[in-house]
Amino acid sequence: MSTFAIIPHLSPPGMNLLSGEYECKLDPKGRLVLPAKVKASLPQETGNQLVLVRGFEPCLVLYPSSSWRVIHDKVMALDEFNEEYRQFQRNFFRGMTEVELDTIGRFMLPRTMLRYAGIEKEAIIVGLGNRCEIWDPERYDAFLIKDQKSFSQLAQKFLSTDMPLGGSAAA
Numbered sequence: 171m172s173t174f175a176i177i178p179h180l181s182p183p184g185m186n187l188l189s190g191e192y193e194c195k196l197d198p199k200g201r202l203v204l205p206a207k208v209k210a211s212l213p214q215e216t217g218n219q220l221v222l223v224r225g226f227e228p229c230l231v232l233y234p235s236s237s238w239r240v241i242h243d244k245v246m247a248l249d250e251f252n253e254e255y256r257q258f259q260r261n262f263f264r265g266m267t268e269v270e271l272d273t274i275g276r277f278m279l280p281r282t283m284l285r286y287a288g289i290e291k292e293a294i295i296v297g298l299g300n301r302c303e304i305w306d307p308e309r310y311d312a313f314l315i316k317d318q319k320s321f322s323q324l325a326q327k328f329l330s331t332d333m334p335l336g337g338s339a340a341a
Contacts, residue, residue, distance in 0.1 A: 188297035218271040230304040237300040
């Protein structure tokens with residue numbers, strides 16, 4: 171008999187999931203147009219307000235403000251008197267910026283963020299459920315799994331109905 175782990179859902183109920191992969195170009199001022207399908211999937215309560223942070227990999231991560239609040243609250247709940255937690259908070263919030271979509275769906279990418287992600291003129295936006303990653307195309311390609319067998323093994327590990335989520339058999 172199999173058991174399944176419950177994964178907390180970070181997206182507010184009823185929110186469309188952000189999905190897809192989109193090639194985009196930055197304008198000369200460093201603005202990026204959010205693809206129409208991504209914009210249409212943003213929760214209404216978010217309006218034109220988004221939060222941009224550095225990713226753990228060399229990319230940028232764009233959150234609807236409602237999804238960001240869930241993560242923000244988790245990080246802020248860490249004990250500020252614990253040195254390790256403070257160090258994590260400092261680095262996690264480093265460079266975090268609120269961005270606003272203009273009337274045609276553009277938003278400004280700060281120069282420091284562009285340098286961090288190595289983005290110059292072109293970008294790939296990847297929808298990942300509660301967030302989008304913004305990558306330099308070459309860096310994105312370097313982080314993708316090239317070997318289909320390895321990808322298949324990860325799919326089995328994380329999605330197989332014969333095993334609980336996380337990949338270890340139940341006792």
